[in-house]
Amino acid sequence: MLLSFVILSIAMHFKSTGFLMMCHERKQVLLDRMANVDVLTELPNRRALMHSLEHVWQQCQRCHTPLSVLMVDVDHFKRVNDACGHPEGDKVLAQISRVLQSHVRPSDIVGRYGGEEFVIACPHTASAEAQVLAERLCAQVRSAVSAHHDTSAWPITISVGLHVCLPGDGQTLEDIVLLADQALYHAKADGRNRVHLLTPSPGTRFGT
Ligand SMILES: Nc1nc2c(ncn2[C@@H]2O[C@H](COP(=O)(O)OP(=O)(O)OP(=O)(O)O)[C@@H](O)[C@H]2O)c(=O)[nH]1
Structure with missing residues (x-):
């Protein structure tokens, strides 16, 4: 017992x-x-994104392969919020994140950098291939995503800044993000709804 x-x-x-x-x-x-994880889009948030970006950049440097980084920003997104409301704006962001994710390779990283900005990192990917991907993403978002305001559907577009990092050029994570952001700035300034590939001036030294 x-x-x-x-x-x-x-x-x-x-x-x-x-x-x-x-x-x-x-x-x-x-x-x-x-x-x-970002609650709205279920993508990696900025913290997780930067962590993964660092990892893939190290990987590319070890393999002597390029890393393509796309900075994606929704065009005139404030207008969407203003015209259709914040909840509709949230839906648009979630929709865009699904489109971006469904058109990249499993080895690519898609994350929400903040607000209406996303970053996509494509390891072992050179500029020609990355440019094709970026153009395809622009076209897919344009055709697949729209905001609904009353009965009208409002097409949504994105601008993409593309920067290609080459092993040996000494770029830090900060350089990479800054250069992708500069490329995005050009895409916006050139009229939005487009891709801009940044070509750093020859001899530019990074990480000094
Ligand atoms: N609905 C929603 N809106 C957001 C979120 N994060 C940021 N925003 C909005 O995104 C808008 C960004 O506006 P701006 O930075 O002026 O840029 P924009 O209107 O997209 O114009 P361009 O980038 O110059 O094409 C702001 O109105 C923010 O409130 C979010 O999580 N949900």
Whole structure:
């Protein structure tokens, strides 16, 4: 009788310890998700994106292959919010994120950089291939995403700044993001709804 009581107590102790461990693991998974995933788009947030970008850049440097980085920004997005409302704007951002994600390779990284800006990193990808991808993304967003205001559908477009990092040019993560952002600036200035490939001046030294 006493023996079975002891066995039962031990079994209950392990069961409750196991249960507590399971709760702890679930809580940890939830916390990790909250720290790394953007709630609206379910894409990696800026923190997770920068972490992955650093990882793929190191990988490309080891393999002596280029890394193409696309900075994507929704055109005149303020107008969408103003005309259709913030919740509709949120839907548009979620829709765009799905389009971007569905047109890249599994090895590419898509993340929400902030607001209406996304970053796509394509490891082992040279400029010609990246440019084709960027043009395709522009066309896909234009045809697949629209905001609904009353009965009218408003086409949504994106501008893409493309920067190609070559191993050996000494670029830091900050340089990479800055250059992709400069490319985006040109795409916007040239009229939006387009891709601009940045060509750094010959001899430009980074990371100094
Ligand atoms: N609905 C919604 N709007 C957002 C979110 N994040 C940023 N925005 C809006 O995005 C808009 C960005 O506006 P601007 O920076 O002026 O740029 P823009 O209107 O897209 O114009 P250009 O970039 O110059 O083409 C602002 O109105 C922000 O409020 C979000 O999570 N949801």
